[in-house]
Amino acid sequence: MVRSVQSVSKARDKWCMYMRLKVKIRLGFYFFFTAVVFISVFLPEVSLLFIIAQNVENFWLWIGIALIMPVTYFLSIIVFGILHSQVICKAFLPPIKAGSYSHGSDIAYLYSVAIVSPSIFKSMLKAFSFVPHLYSLLIGKFLSLYGLKTGKNVYISSGTILDSHLVSIGSGSLIGIRSIISAHLTESNNLILSPVTIGKNVTIGGNSIITPGATIGDNVIIGINSLVKKDQVIPSNTIYAGTPAVFIRDNITQ
Structure with a gap:
């Protein structure tokens, strides 16, 4: 009887470790692809800054890029928001459902990340609060x-x-x-x-x-x-x- 209880306990512990590892891998992919999308969508801005650095004496180029940058930045934000919310979040984070969840549970861990997932997008949009x-x-x-x-x-x-x-x-x-x-x-x-x-x-x-x-x-x-x-x-x-x-x-x- 004691051995049976111990076997069940070990099996449960292994299952919990497996599920926690699964959650960590899931979140690892989430953060990795979030970073990939973030870097990718802002490559146009980086390219424009590189062009400016190579042509610091060209006044009209500065003017042209100064006019283009807000537009490309705005478009980059929108593209990031769409890809991040509709692809990455839906692929790696669960849809949030009302309820009470223990802070030690895997679902609470995932929900906590899902709650703050729009933070990057919100921070980007603040640039237009002027x-x-x-x-x-x-x-x-x-x-x-x-x-x-x-x-x-x-x-x-x-x-x-x-x-x-x-x-x-x-x-x-x-x-x-x-x-x-x-x-x-x-x-x-x-x-x-x-x-x-x-x-x-x-x-x-x-x-x-x-x-x-x-x-x-x-x-x-x-x-x-x-x-x-x-x-x-x-x-x-x-x-x-x-x-x-x-x-x-x-x-x-x-």
Whole structure:
């Protein structure tokens, strides 16, 4: 009986080691191909810089390349986003599903990488935040490559920290500057993943925090510096504010 238990324990340990090795290999391929795509898509910019270095006295060449560089950089970002999100992430990272996962588990390990996978793309897009209005209107559409769901005319202010997975924002909504919308958190050594749903024509005040599982109805105003708690449900046509956010009054202006 003891030998049987020991055999089962050894078999289980070997299986766990095999699965952990499999995860490490999977992530190794993910990081390797991410680096390959990153280097490949920015070769045009490197080539242009090399041309400048070889022709430092050619003024008109400098002008021409200065005009071309923003366009090639923008196209490189888009190509990277498409290849990274639609090919590499889908090949090596699992689709994120809501639930509670132990931080020691393989799936939590993979999900943690998947959550931060859009970070490189987001950092690249910040280069265009000097055109704030255009950037805020387009950032949601770009992040839809990584799973963010947005309606029409969604305005996401600069400095916003936003999960791309398990987040849905309705048409005509505005996310205030430096807000945080997170569909994940750590609780009792578990990774908690829960969808965040923001309705249509919602205004999230600046520096506010929307936590996992929050549901905000249509035509809602969340005051600045507010905290919408985990799994909190805010009805449509209302105004909430505070830390935590509490009912202020009905939103009768809509």
